[in-house]
Amino acid sequence: QKEVEQNSGPLSVPEGAIASLNCTYSDRGSQSFFWYRQYSGKSPELIMFIYSNGDKEDGRFTAQLNKASQYVSLLIRDSQPSDSATYLCAVKAWGGSYIPTFGRGTSLIVHP
Amino acid sequence: GAVVSQHPSWVICKSGTSVKIECRSLDFQATTMFWYRQFPKQSLMLMATSNEGSKATYEQGVEKDKFLINHASLTLSTLTVTSAHPEDSSFYICSASQSQGSFGSGTRLTVV
Numbered sequence: 001q002k003e004v005e006q007n008s009g010p011l012s013v014p015e016g017a018i019a020s021l022n023c024t025y026s027d028r029g030s031q032s033f034f035w036y037r038q039y040s041g042k043s044p045e046l047i048m049f050i051y052s053n054g055d056k057e058d059g060r061f062t063a064q065l066n067k068a069s070q071y072v073s074l075l076i077r078d079s080q081p082s083d084s085a086t087y088l089c090a091v092k093a094w095g096g097s098y099i100p101t102f103g104r105g106t107s108l109i110v111h112p
Numbered sequence: 113g114a115v116v117s118q119h120p121s122w123v124i125c126k127s128g129t130s131v132k133i134e135c136r137s138l139d140f141q142a143t144t145m146f147w148y149r150q151f152p153k154q155s156l157m158l159m160a161t162s163n164e165g166s167k168a169t170y171e172q173g174v175e176k177d178k179f180l181i182n183h184a185s186l187t188l189s190t191l192t193v194t195s196a197h198p199e200d201s202s203f204y205i206c207s208a209s210q211s212q213g214s215f216g217s218g219t220r221l222t223v224v
Contacts, residue, residue, distance in 0.1 A: 008153070043118075043205045043218040044156070088155065099146065104155040 002027040004091050006103035013110055019076040021106050023089030026070070032092040033065055033072045034100065037085045044088055048074070079110040115139055116208050118216025125196055125223055132192045133219045135206035141186035144209035147179075149202045156205065162189040196223040 003026040013019045021035075032051055036044035050056045050063040050072065062075040072091075076083055086107050090100040115138040125131050135145055143164045148156040160181055161169040168181035180192040193200055201223045206216040 041203075041218075041220070043215040045215070099158060099161065102155045104153075 002030075002091070002093075002101045004089055004101050004103035006087075006089050006106045008104055008106060010107040010109050013079050013108070015079060015081060015110055015112050017079050017110075019079045019083065019108055019110070021074040021076070021087050021089075021108065023072045023074075023091075023103055024070055025072070025089075025091045025101075027091065027093060027101075028067075028070065029093045030067075030070075030091045032100075033063070034090040034092075035061075035063060035072075035074045036088040036090060037083075038088055038105065039085045047087075076108075079108075081110050081112055084108055084110050114208065114214040116142075116206060116214045116216045118206055118219060120219060121217055122220040123222070125221070127197055127223055128195055130192055130194045131196055131221060132190055133204055133206075133221075135189045135191070135216050137187045137208055137214075140208070142189070142208040143186060145183065145189040146207045146209060147181065147189075147191050148205045148207065150205060151202050159191075161209075162191075164189075193221065196221070198223045 005024045034049045035047045037047050038044040048063045050065045056063045060077045064073045086105040088105045089103040092100045117136045119134050145162040147159045149159050150156050158171050159174045162181045162183040164183045170176045183189040205218045208214040
C-alpha cells in the first residue's frame with residue numbers, strides 16, 4: 001500500500017513569514033513529487049514538481065526532496081493571506097504505474 | 113496548454129436519479145483520464161482510470177455499475193453516477209494523464 005502522509009494542520013503563520021509544509025511517502029520506488037494548492041471548493045493547481053534530491057526554487061516557493069529519508073517539503077517565503085489554502089503532496093513511481101498518490105493535504109492559514 | 117474543461121461545476125439531484133459529468137481536453141488529446149472523488153477535508157481518491165476506446169479500470173471498492181465511465185473520443189470522458197444516493201454527494205474531479213497539472217475544475221454533486 002503506497003502511502004503519502006501529511007499533517008492535516010491547520011498550520012498558521014503570520015504574513016511575511018516562511019511556511020514549511022512537509023510530506024513523507026512510503027514507496028521507495030517513487031520518482032516524481034508534486035505540490036498542489038487547493039482552495040476551498042476548487043480543484044488542485046500544480047505549484048511545483050521535483051525529481052532530484054535537493055532544492056528546487058520557483059519564486060517564493062522552494063521544494064526540497066530527500067529520497068533517503070523519503071521526505072519532501074515545500075517552503076513558502078514571504079507568506080501572503082492569499083496563500084491560505086490546502087496544500088496537497090502527490091507522489092508518482094517511475095515507469096509502471098503513472099498514477100499519482102495524493103496525501104490528505106495540509107491546511108495553511110496566513111494571518112495578517 | 114493542457115487545459116481540461118469539466119462540466120457542470122455543480123449539480124443538485126434527487127435520490128435515485130442519474131447525473132452525467134463531462135471532462136474535455138481542449139487543446140490536446142487525452143488517451144487516459146483519471147476520475148477522482150474528494151470528500152470534505154479528505155484527499156483526492158482515485159475512482160477509475162478512463163481509457164479512450166476501451167473499458168475503464170476501476171479502483172478497488174468503486175462500483176463500476178454505479179459509476180459509468182465512457183471515453184469514446186480522445187477529447188471527451190464522461191462519468192455518470194447512476195441511481196445517486198446522498199452518500200454519493202462529493203466533489204468529483206477529472207485529470208488528464210498527460211500533464212500533472214491538468215485537472216478539471218471539479219463538480220460538486222449534492223444528492224438530496
